[in-house]
Amino acid sequence: MDAAQTAGDLRLSGLSKSFGDFEAVKAVDLDIRKGEFLTLLGPSGSGKTTLLMMMAGFIDATAGDILLSGASIARVPAEKRNFGMVFQGYALFPHMTVRQNMAYPLEIRKRPRAEIEARVTEMLELVQLEAFGHRKPDQLSGGQKQRVALARALAFAPPVLLLDEPLGALDKKLRLEVQEQLKDIHRRVGTTFIFVTHDQEEALSMSDRIVIMQNGEIEQVGTPRELYEKPATRFAAGFLGKSNFLHRDSGLYALRPEKIDLAAAGQAGDARQMSGTVRSVTYFGSTLKYIVNVEGEDDIEVDSDVWRNEQEFAEGQRVDLSWRQEAMVKLRNK
Template sequence: MTEVAKGGLSLSGLTKNFGNFVAVDNVDLEIRRGEFLTLLGPSGSGKTTLLMMIAGFLDISAGDILLDGTSIREVPADKRNFGMVFQGYALFPHMTVRQNVGYALDVRGRPKAEIKARVDEMLDLVQLQDFGHRKPGQLSGGQQQRVALARALSFAPPVLLLDEPLGALDKKLRIEVQAQLKEIHRRVGTTFIYVTHDQEEALSMSDRIVIMQNGRVEQLGTPTELYERPRTRFAAGFLGKSNFLIEGGATYTLRPEKIDLAPKGHINGAARLTGTIRSITYLGSMRKYMINVEGRDDIEVDVDSWRNPHELNEGQQVDLGWSDQAAVKLDED
């Protein structure tokens, strides 16, 4: 499937104030053509406000947005020609799937033959070729979301904005639709800007992730970069699980799965710390151990169940070890 090679966005000093409250604070961001960029952060971090400014639904207090080098700050939302997918689907219940998907083309006055061909193409893209005659109420949540995606892509927008689109789905279905969404992005090549608070979702789909806090960009990078080399305590703690260790006046982050655990005196190499198992939680594929270490916060250690070589019990003394590369020094927040 071939789409026009547009969709590069440049955000410069982008700011949004609601009275005295600064929701988005001087954000600079380059969004590459055709990439899958995720805005990730907790509630109130500014990610949805940022998306709504890009969409044109919120006025900009300061700064500018360039689309392929041209300012769109004063361009109204309906003239930006961006696609939009919401959590609530926003499908027309009285229309069939085909009518929903073709709606944006119909209101643009496209010829009927062109609309039919494009709807066929979109239904093939989202694997709903046999559901065109159905109404939204006859579809599952995942199918409805795919219809909404097909409708948003039907007019070949340069940018597709997705605001928590999988939030209404259960976990199993979310994982399935994540894989479908990533494949659709690969096929169409459209710039996707995706908002979520779900860390696993961001890690599994994104080319790059923007971690946001208090209206600002906390850190930007690929999923691997952000997980393996977080720069701040907030980034390390929000994206995945982390232990925080203070050594020599500096703070280090240490992922739970990167720690070796063994009965006291039985660890390979030198033990870094010795503690007592406070609790063990069995999670199927892994066991989570909370280790009480005197003078420190409890340390979490995650061990794959299948490779757990030791029979460990609550109250047992254990040694903890890790490689020098496993602990990452953080910048000061």
């Protein structure tokens, strides 16, 4: 089977993996659309990397199937799946130049020399490293190494690119830069990207859809906005962004900190939902974070934009809290 000749849609059907008595992945069903940027998001031990490694063919599934454009690849060896792969540690060949690293996957596929040279030049332009082709990996920054690894993985035009925490080794500023570059490259090449991370902001900013995982299972799937605005479970609401959890007669609700307004005690009028005492105030430049102690509830976090703050509140001050009713999202019992 030549996977490079197929489209990039994947279907996971009842996919499971056990290591002895431990179930790392439990009967996962998931459709991945051709050309989308899909992120597997979850804490350590949630099963996201094991799921990715089964897609890659590096780990055999205990049960279930993987279909690429309708054809099963569950028993196809990793090298025959022809997927691209990018790791956190880059995995570049230290003795080769940037051009040689990018050419390697084409050479082992015995492509003509002229085609290899043209494709490497195209890849250098794609990742904006035209002037670095002669350098060795130890002469590059972390961000440049990651772009070389990405270009090498895309050089042979794989139907699917798998990325396992690829930005984890970069500092925060560089991560933000490479995120933008990665999004741009995805838009330009149109390859299906399947990205693993535990970083919520990274998932929100880069993905077409996010799969939230916990304990080897899918907790919720949706677009970044869908998952942020309408989380289905307490885990989803708490893991993707920050949420306050309020108990009402009809169940449990999530309320995002930025959707709460504060006023001095007695000034919120009919809009007041509850009252409390400011326990702490933290300045973050663009925002102020208030922790408000409310009787009968867990402490409530309120995030307020500094630029539109007409009034700041001090520790120990009594305040009223208000929000629109639709800001509260009812959660499933799970």
